[in-house]
Amino acid sequence: MxxxxxxxxxxxxxxxxxxxxxxxxxxxxxxxxxxxxxxxxxxxxxxxxxxxxxxxxxxxxxxxxxxxxxxxxxxxxxxxxxxxxxxxxxxxxxxxQLDPAPRVVPQPESQVTAQTPLLLSIIFTPFSLLYSLLSKYFRFFGYLFPFLPRLWGRLTASNINTPAGRRTATGRRPLNPRDSAARFLREFEEGYGMHSLPFFENGYAQAYDMAKKELKFLLVVLVSPEHDDTSSFIRDTLLSQEVVDFIRAPENSIILWAGNVQDSEAYQVSAALNCTKFPFAALVVHTPQVSATAMSTVARITGPTPPPQFVSKLRQAIQQHSEPLTRARAQRAEMQATRDIRQAQDSAYERSLAQDRERARKKREEAERKAREEKEAQEQEQAKEREARKLEQWRQWRASSIPSEPAAGGKDIVGISLRMPSGDRVVRKFAADAAVEELYAFVECYDILQSEEGVPKGVEEPKDFEHEYRFQLVSPMPREVYEVKAGGSIREKIGRSGNLIVERTDVEESGEEEE
Known part of the structure; x- marks a missing residue:
């Protein structure tokens, strides 16, 4: 060897x-x-x-x-x-053991309140009451003497130079998560130029929720400007083409969130992820093998790290947890498909139910319309029957009040020849001073006057009934209509004798009703 x-x-x-x-x-x-x-x-x-x-x-x-x-x-x-x-x-x-990755939601400093212990609150209660009374007393004097508040303001003018907004020990103004992310990106681009890193432009909690919801990897990068290796780490490692390509690769499903630990949110995230050395990077992902809702830190990269080693550690952690994540995605997809199918079934059921309701509504409205029409027709028929009974009662009452025909050879007699609608000609004598309405009443009640039973006695005039003659008397040559509404006596309108034709005026109305 x-x-x-x-x-x-x-x-x-x-x-x-x-x-x-x-x-x-x-x-x-x-x-x-x-x-x-x-x-x-x-x-x-x-x-x-x-x-x-x-x-x-x-x-x-x-x-x-x-x-x-x-x-x-x-x-x-x-x-x-x-x-x-x-x-x-x-x-x-x-x-x-996988370290849990908690969800960090920074609390605004303006909402941070310290609860006073009960013993101290009891001890300082008299002082609080005294302060309240003195404050009201001074406000009253300020109202009486307006120059006192201005004088007090000049004496305490040293507070005017205090900044309006509260700042942290590092001189950075605390902002909400979205504005903090925007400030970090702006400072990052000012210090290192344009880049292709897909930073998440919102708070850590929002990135955390997105990674958990979409089953993606959350890469958290924390930097400290006071650390000597921060600049070299960002330029040589984080902005290297190898790391950028790896983070932007769609198959890796990485959400990149970065923060400056001088900001409140990033500092709380560093404490939650147990960061002990900068620069710091952690890979957070949903771990269904731990629990159904667990988010764990599966990789930590601390200190200056070469790009190949940085990518290798991330790739190794992603490969180790890709299989459980794939199973979780499949389960969610199956659940979503089941939910979609159920929703489609519910929608189809609702549509079918709506159609049934619409048909039932139309059927009910049609039945109500028919019932209403039948009721209206019945009411009209009953009204016609009442009208006919009252008309017959009026005719009988009016026939009883028609005077008898004057004797022949008498004075002031007018002879009228009437041609009825049936074609019969009737000749009758009337008193010369009789009103034209008498002539109309005779024509209206002619059938009762000529009936074998005779004119009934004791018939009263119908109540709530206004009679209307549905014919008119016309002189053929020259044609002249003698209307009952015009009034006057028979001699004034017709003369000593006359030939009249009875023309019905309800023929057109009855024809229109039949149509």
């Missing part, structure tokens, strides 16, 4: 690659890394496992190689290496 002082140029390309991978993960010196790799036959995984778990008393690879025949050496050695690698990883995963 080659000793530890061998020249790197003498190593093969595979051995140089193995040496580079081992030093990137373990941060060991080359002179210390080569002996371990030589003892592990340049197997990087076994060398890393031995470095973190300690080397066993006996070399399992050498012992296995010595006890196995030559033709089967390569195959069984590979199996042994695989078993050793699997056992070392399982032992490390069992022994290592």
């Amino acid at each position: 080659t000793d530890a002082g061998v020249d790197l140029s003498q190593l093969s390309e595979d051995h140089q690659l193995a040496l580079h991978q081992f030093t990137a993960v373990t941060n060991q010196e080359v002179k210390d890394a080569i002996p371990i790799l030589q003892r592990c036959q340049w197997n990087v995984q076994i060398a890393i496992a031995r470095f973190f778990d300690g080397e066993p008393a006996e070399d399992p690879v050498a012992e296995a190689s010595a006890n196995i025949p030559a033709p089967q050496d390569t195959r069984r050695q590979a199996n042994l290496l695989h078993e050793l690698n699997t056992s070392s990883r399982s032992s490390r995963s069992r022994n290592r």
